[in-house]
Amino acid sequence: MRALFKNMMHALRAGQPVELVTVVAAGGSTPRGAGAMMAVYADGSTEGTVGGGNVEFASTHLAVQLLSQGACDLRHFNFVPGDAASLGMVCGGDVTIHFQFLPAGNPAVMDVLKDVVIASGENLDTWLVRRFSDFGVTAMGLADRNGLRYLPEGTVLPEGLLENKGVYQDDWFACPVVKAGRVYIFGGGHVSQALVPAIAAVGFRPVVYDDRPEFSDPALFPKAEMTLCGSFLELGEKVTVTPDDYVVIMTRGHQADYEVLTQVLRSGAKYIGCIGSRRKLALCLERLLEAGFTEEEYARVHAPIGLAIGAETPAEIAVSITAEMIAVRAGKDRK
16 A cells, blocks of 8 residues: 555656546445555556456546546446446446546645655554545545544544445545554564565565574565564564554574563464464463463464465465464454
8 A cells, every 4th residue: 555655646746647546335246345446547557456357447447538637536336247337247246436536746635645655654543534525525634543634624524434444424435544563573484484475465564573683684574664683582672562463473493482472472462373383382382371371361372373274385374374364354363
């Protein structure tokens, strides 16, 4: 999401208008849900996605036309064969898509886009909020836990507008553009090196921590938000794990895993996963119980880590961990 807004900002600054295409409502089986966004440029190039296939093809074609007219629009598409508004797809759902013309050089638009880019580095839940009227946009701003920005003075948003997904209500539409929470990966070995690009690709923000400089080298993790080197015994000197964060423990040995667990188990982290054999994990549990932790506290740990898909290679294990974290983020985890 950060790259999308940053590149739109660069295009507008260079004098190129942009059509911002957003799924504002979706029902039934659809390729993407509310909040999916795509930027379309005058030459037909795009960034982001609203679902691919015919819906994206039709949206891109319409967006180029609207760009040439400097216009906005709101369109409804069905995925039911034979329907008058159908795109010839058989998903069985429907989507409502908004097209917003962003003029080049508009300072109000530029301020909003710039703040989204800044917020993405501040670990703060942030929503893009817009009010639609006659297909156009009559207000556009941001919302976070500190309040509203760039919206008309006295604006009161409808209750339930700021959720973990896009919400369209009473002419207002809000979608999360920055989600707080980092993924702290303790241990920089082969699985971590496969995991970082996998989770970064689906919107997680990885931070790698190892006590060995050669395994916390930024060159090993070009997709990581940052890498840290320090003692596993003193994580608090460099890391503060919050309830918004995810923790993945895959150090080089049982002792370091134990040291990390003792410091994160009561952090309230949204997800804690620990790699290892069942025997190693049983020994770790035994030591934690002796140290005063409870079985209920340890039960929060996903161990063995990842979904049970028969993963063996580092790349396969990375896929299983990524899938498990997606399930937790979506509220679909059964643990």
